[in-house]
Amino acid sequence: MELRSLQSPCAVSCISHGGFTEKPFLCGLTNIKLPLENRNCPNSKKLQFVDHKARVSGTAKLKVEARNTTSSDAGGKDENLVFVAGATGKVGSRTVRELLKLGFKVQAGVRSTQRAESLVQSVQNMKLDDVAGGTPIDRLELVVCDLEKRDQIEPALGKSSTVICCIGASEKEISDITGPYRIDFQATKNLIDAATSAKVKHFILVTSLGTNKIGFPAAILNLFWGVLIWKRKAEEALLASGLSYTIVRPGGMERPTDSFKETHNITLSEEDTLFGGLVSNLQVAELLAFMAKNRSLSSFKIVEVIAETSAPLTPMGELLQKIPSHRAEVNASGVSDNANTPTPPVSESSSSKKEPEPLKPTATRPLSPYTAYDDLKPPTSPSPSANFVKLQ
Known part of the structure; x- marks a missing residue:
């Protein structure tokens, strides 16, 4: 620079x-x-x-x-550097500390330094032995970046090889009808686009249970200005990006405290299998850090996570192994397994007698249950119509 x-x-x-x-x-x-x-x-x-x-x-x-804005820098990723978006939030701040515990260097994406003071203090209070990269505070870098401004994001990512997105519209600002669209979808999509341009190696996105479901309890959450609809559209943007991804859909995190893990063990399920449940912010943060450390176990997976008293204490690696990957099956040579399957010979007589039949369109499963909202426009404040007459 x-x-x-x-x-x-x-x-x-x-x-x-x-x-x-x-x-x-x-x-x-x-x-x-x-x-x-x-x-x-x-x-x-x-x-x-x-x-x-x-x-x-x-x-x-x-x-x-700016850093990492040229194509020559695109391949120079630091395998030990993680960018965390929403680093001052409940999940994001805990994720930063869990990554530091594992020896990562962390770029904490924040909107302002005022909100980062408590994060800095909590990192300085961490009681960890020095590792090769130094103390936790040595391995933390604050990056001021507004995810609603696309041009700020790619330079902020720097040489991060992994991006973890923990952002979400604040439920406290219930009057902001544009929040879920701006934050859960548009800002997240901006980050996905920037990560794609920067050739980030892995993208972990935190959404919510119910993003791909219609009915209870998803309908209740969608009363918050369609938040699950916009979260699902962010998932679709990640799936279409071509990035190596992991989508994490946690259950309710509002009530459980950090001590929740003392009595409840996490359990992971495949996509669209859970309808409800609770999990703590800390348990989700520990899972995100583990995924960043073990990309081969978490790549191309959609994981739903809750915690239960009846769930056995199981290593996260074993839990992740049971979740199927959506990566296409290829063999060691990089060619599809069925590419080497011999095809039966076709005689000239048979080929000349029959003309090839036109391909029939096959029905495909919609990517999202919200197909009725494909043309959904971002919310705006209501405005009076042209026929509006002011009463005297």
Whole structure:
């Protein structure tokens, strides 16, 4: 990345990140320091912060070459680097910590640094022995990125080989009728498109039970402005992307606390088999981190996960092995197994007598039960019609 001043050596203006103090930009990077009154975080200076929305002051003009935007960098992926979208959320923040426990380096995608303060603090409080990559805080990088702005995403992914998407519209903002469309579908699709362009090696998407079902309890959740419909459309975008994928559909995560795992063991099921159930945010985060570590076990799978008291404590690897993969079967030479099957010879007399019959269209199963919503438009605020007459 290059930083050049074209007119004057004016310093780049410091962007306030609420509670943080920072040094001027250097090659597009800033070093975050926690508030000075916090003396309990001796490693706080080591946290690196990347801001792809830099602004300049005065007449200074800067040229910043973003990371991983050229085709020459596309193949240089770091197998130990994971990008987590929604890293400040309940599932996302726990996923960041679980990845760090496994020795990964993590790029935490956040919308603002203010919301990342608790994540940084929780990572600094982790009691782990140093690994080859350093302490957990050494392996964490904050990346400010708005997933609703497509041009910000691919540079933010950098050299990440795996992307984990934990975003979702906030249920607290029930009045925002556009939330599920903007976040659960459009922002997620933007991330999928960027990951495809960046040639990311694996994409893990967290959605919800019921995304591919019609009826109870899916109908209840869809009262939240069609959230499951938009989540399913995000799944379809991932399935059509050509990326190696894993789709995780957890049960309800609102009530269970982190101690839920002490009495409930997770169980995994194939797609479209579960109708309900509970699981904790921590259990889902542990599953996501395990999938990132074991891509061969999780690739091209759709997994539904809940936790039950009656479920035996089973290693995650064994649970994942039972879930079928949707990858096409190929042999070691990369050719379909039926490619080497000999075909019976056809005599000239028989071929001349019969003309080939036209192919008949075969009925295919719709990708989604929401076929009636194929032309569904994003929600907008109601506006008065042309025939509207104001009453006096």
